[in-house]
Amino acid sequence: MFTTTAVAASAATGPFVTTTVQRRELGPGDVLIDIAYCGICHSDIHTVRGEWGPQQYPLVPGHEFAGTVSAIGPEVTKHAVGDRVGVGCMVNSCGECENCRAGQEQYCLKGNVLTYGSVDRDGTTTQGGYSQQVVVDQDFVLHVPDGLGLAEAAPLLCAGITTYSPLARWGAGPGKRVAVIGMGGLGHLGVKIAAAMGAEVTVLSRSLSKKDDGLKFGAADYRATSDEQTFEELAGRFDLIINTVSGHVDLGAYLGLLRLDGVFVTLGAAVGHDIEFPTGAIAANRRVYTYSLIGGIAETQQMLDFCAEHGVAPEIETVAADQVGEAYDRVVSSDVRYRFVIDTATIGA
Numbered sequence: 001m002f003t004t005t006a007v008a009a010s011a012a013t014g015p016f017v018t019t020t021v022q023r024r025e026l027g028p029g030d031v032l033i034d035i036a037y038c039g040i041c042h043s044d045i046h047t048v049r050g051e052w053g054p055q056q057y058p059l060v061p062g063h064e065f066a067g068t069v070s071a072i073g074p075e076v077t078k079h080a081v082g083d084r085v086g087v088g089c090m091v092n093s094c095g096e097c098e099n100c101r102a103g104q105e106q107y108c109l110k111g112n113v114l115t116y117g118s119v120d121r122d123g124t125t126t127q128g129g130y131s132q133q134v135v136v137d138q139d140f141v142l143h144v145p146d147g148l149g150l151a152e153a154a155p156l157l158c159a160g161i162t163t164y165s166p167l168a169r170w171g172a173g174p175g176k177r178v179a180v181i182g183m184g185g186l187g188h189l190g191v192k193i194a195a196a197m198g199a200e201v202t203v204l205s206r207s208l209s210k211k212d213d214g215l216k217f218g219a220a221d222y223r224a225t226s227d228e229q230t231f232e233e234l235a236g237r238f239d240l241i242i243n244t245v246s247g248h249v250d251l252g253a254y255l256g257l258l259r260l261d262g263v264f265v266t267l268g269a270a271v272g273h274d275i276e277f278p279t280g281a282i283a284a285n286r287r288v289y290t291y292s293l294i295g296g297i298a299e300t301q302q303m304l305d306f307c308a309e310h311g312v313a314p315e316i317e318t319v320a321a322d323q324v325g326e327a328y329d330r331v332v333s334s335d336v337r338y339r340f341v342i343d344t345a346t347i348g349a
């Protein structure tokens with residue numbers, strides 16, 4: 001074991017503190033990564049604040065980070081010292097079940113190991129990327145393509161893949177009308193990626209305050225959901241809606257915006273809200289309601305390559321280690337344009 005410097009939540013309601021965490025020694029198939037940047041995802045906030053159940057503290061969050069390989073185990077073939085790499089929400093899975101074999105490790109039937117707050121294969125609790133170094137199995141480490149900066153790559157590892165996967169799965173592309181509900185960290189990347197795929201994109205935001213940005217990101221239309229006319233005017237219009245809202249939405253109202261065989265994909269976590277299932281709205285127009293969880297490892301690489309090729313990158317605001325608490329409050333009040341990224345050089349500086 002060796003120690004690395006990290007930023008940890010001291011309690012669900014407590015402050016962030018600079019601390020050290022233990023990392024395992026490099027195993028034969030492991031990669032040691034010097035982390036440069038780690039994004040702040042709203043899931044970190046749900047987790048730290050206990051909204052997804054009790055946690056063990058201190059807890060080091062962070063599941064979208066990028067950096068440079070500084071050492072490799074003797075059996076590592078996929079990465080070399082000096083490579084620019086990234087890690088997302090998973091650091092291991094069984095590799096043998098039907099879902100893992102299909103490249104859908106996020107749905108591992110034996111339960112995958114999440115990047116933080118999860119029981120690792122050695123029985124310890126994983127600690128995430130708000131830290132300076134991490135040891136990860138080579139199979140869960142992604143190549144950051146040339147043309148993508150490390151700070152920009154970081155949010156792609158969660159927010160990027162979480163929006164790319166359902167857009168690809170449900171055929172966003174030329175001739176398809178896609179709506180994105182909520183334009184925060186996930187949402188703004190959803191807009192950029194769907195537009196790069198060739199779809200006609202509409203943003204459904206609570207107000208028009210970010211309209212100029214949405215149009216700049218590639219949206220053809222931008223509507224306020226606080227305006228009831230939006231729902232009348234857009235009825236039956238979309239092939240696909242991806243919902244990135246971090247709370248509850250009125251599902252019945254949004255389903256009405258889908259055309260025949262249209263698909264509604266929830267990505268945001270409406271924690272504590274059992275949804276009322278509007279069967280009438282599903283039956284009309286044979287609509288589909290589903291959920292999507294991040295994406296598989298091969299698909300995550302595909303997404304990074306796609307973003308590099310199409311010039312898609314998140315809008316980021318870099319923060320120092322001592323600004324994490326403030327950044328959380330700003331995400332919760334939707335005062336983020338559009339993803340906070342921690343510069344890990346500032347941890348313990």
Ligand code: NAP
Nearest residue numbers: 042043182183184185186205206245246267268269293294
């Ligand atoms: P975020 O940056 O806070 O964005 C959420 C957006 O939702 C906000 O920008 C806002 O958009 C809208 N919103 C917020 N509160 C709302 C409310 N009360 N009513 C209606 N709209 C509201 O968060 P994020 O990091 O993108 O994450 C979004 C959600 O996705 C979180 O719940 C997160 O846990 C979840 N998530 C899921 C996965 C997955 O694999 N499925 C992966 C990562 C994250 P407007 O201001 O435009 O209305």
Ligand code: ZN
Nearest residue numbers: 041043158159
């Ligand atoms: Zn995330």
